Amino acid sequence: MLEDGEEIPLLGGDVTDGLVRVGGTVRRPPGERDELVRDVLLHLEHVGFEGAPRFLGVDSAGRQALTYIEGEVAGRPRPAWIADEERMVSVARLLRAYNDAVEPFGIPANAPAPIEPPGLPELDDPPELVGHQDVTPENVVFRAGRAYALIDFDLARPVSRTREVVNLMLWWAPLGPDEDLDPELRGLDRPHRCRLLADAYNLPEPDRHRLMNLTIALNTRAWHTMNHRAKTLGGGWARMWSEGVGDKITHRQTWLESNANAITTALLT
Template sequence: MTDLLTYRDDADDVEVPLLGGDVSDGVVRRGGTVRRPRGPHSPAVEAYLLHLEAAGFERAPRFLGVDDDGREVVTFLPGEMGGRPPHAWATDEDLLVQLGEWLRDLHAVSCDVVLPEGVSWPERVQFAEVPDVFDVPDVVGHNDLTVENALFVPAGDDPQGPYRLVGVIDFDMAAPTTRLLDVATSLLYWAPVAPPEARPAVLRGLDAPRRTRILTEAYGLDRAERLALLDVLAQRFARSWYAMRHAAQARGGGWQRMWDDGVGDRIRENEAWFASQRVDFVRALD
C-alpha cells in the first residue's frame, strides 16, 4: 500500500544528517521533511502513522510517502529534544505528567489499528531462554519514548524553562505491545530505572520511584496496574539482553555499535539495581 504513495520534492533542498539516535543511520532532514531508509517493518509503521493522522492524533509525524530514493518521508516536527545528555529542564516533573498523558492519548487511538491488505507487522522474535513479556497485545505502541525522541518548546519567555511537550518522533520501533509494557519502556529513560552512578549527571539525584508514580498516575494507571507494572519491568529486563544481542546480530549498524559498547552489561546492571530497589518502587506505587 505505502509503496504506491510517492512523494515528489518541490525543491532541491539540502539534506542534513540527523545524528541524535543510536540507530539513526541514513536519517536526514530535507526542507520540512525527514527521510529514513525503509526496512521490512516500514509498511506497517507507515500505515500506523496514517491511522494516527486519520484519528486526529496530534504531536506525531505525518507520513507523506516514499521518495525517488526509496526512503520513507515524514513531516519534520519543530522543537528541541530533551537532550543527549539530557538538559536540566528535561527533569521537570511536569514533563512526566505531559509524557504520561501523551502516551495515554496515543494508546486510546491505537487499540483498533487495521493494516491494509498485504501489510503486516514483523513477527515478534521469541527467545528460548526467557518468556515473552506478553501473550496478546492490547495496543500498538511507540516502544521508544526516549529523552531524545521527545520534542519540547519553552512554555513562556524563559529559555531555561519550564517547557512543554510538542511532539514525539521516531516511530520506527512502533509495533503491537501492551499498555503496561510501553509505559515500562518509557520509564526506563524518564524515571530513569538505572543506578544513579550510571545515569547522565543531571539525572543522578532523581527519585526514580517517585517519578514512576507521577508518570503512571498521569497516564491513568490504577493501583493494581501500577503494581503489575513492576512485574512487567522485571520481565522486560530479563528479555532485553537477548533482544539486544539478537538485534546486533540480525540488524547490525547502530545495534551492533551499542552491543560492542557494552549495552548488554548495562542492561544486566540496570536489572540488578531495579531488583535491589523494588521495595521502594512498591512503596511509591502502592
C-alpha cells in the same frame, strides 16, 4: 510529488543511520516495520492526533518521507531541564493520548514479529494496541516546556498499555543505578517519579501491581534481544553493544530487583 533538496543529517538516534532533513520533511531509510509505521501514522492523521509526524509518501531513493516537527529535543549532552517533573509528566500524558488514539487501529494480523533470539520465555502480557516502545528523550519533541509530539516509530509493535508505561519509566524516571545515568538524572527519587508517571498516564491499579514484575522480565529479555540484534543486524545495534549496553542492562537488573518493592509501594500508596 516529493521534492529533493539539500540533505541535512539528523543526529542523536541509536539505530537508524542515514536519517536526514530535506526542507520541511524527514527522510528515513527503509526499516523492518515500514508498512506498520506508515499505516499507524496514516491512522493517527485520520483521527486527528497531532502529536506524531505525518506520512507523506516514499521519495525517489525509497525512503519514507515524514513531516519535520519543529521543537526542542533532549539530545546529548542532556539539557538541564531533562529531570524537570512537569516536563516528565507531560510525556506521560502525551503517551496516554497516543495510546488512546492508536487503540482503534487495532492489531494487524500481519504485524511483523520483533527480531528476537529463539527460546525467550513467553510473557503473560497480551497486546492491546500498537505501542511506540521507544519513548527516549531523543524521541519526544517539546514546545513551551511541554511534550508535544512523539517521533521515530521504528520500534512500534503490538504491546500492552503496561508495557508502554514500563518503557516510559525506563527513560523518564529513569530506571537503573545512578552511575549508568546521565549526570542530570542522578540522585532523583525514582519511586516518586514512577508514581507521578503512572498517575499522569492514569494506569489502573491491577497494572500497578504487576508493573515491576513485568519490568524485570522485560529487562531480562532485553539483554538477550540486544545481543542477538547486535550479532545479526549490526549497525547501531552492534555499536551500542560494543559501547557497553549489555553491561548497563545487567546493572539495571540488579537495581530493579533491589528497588522493585519501593517502587510498587509508591505506585499503590
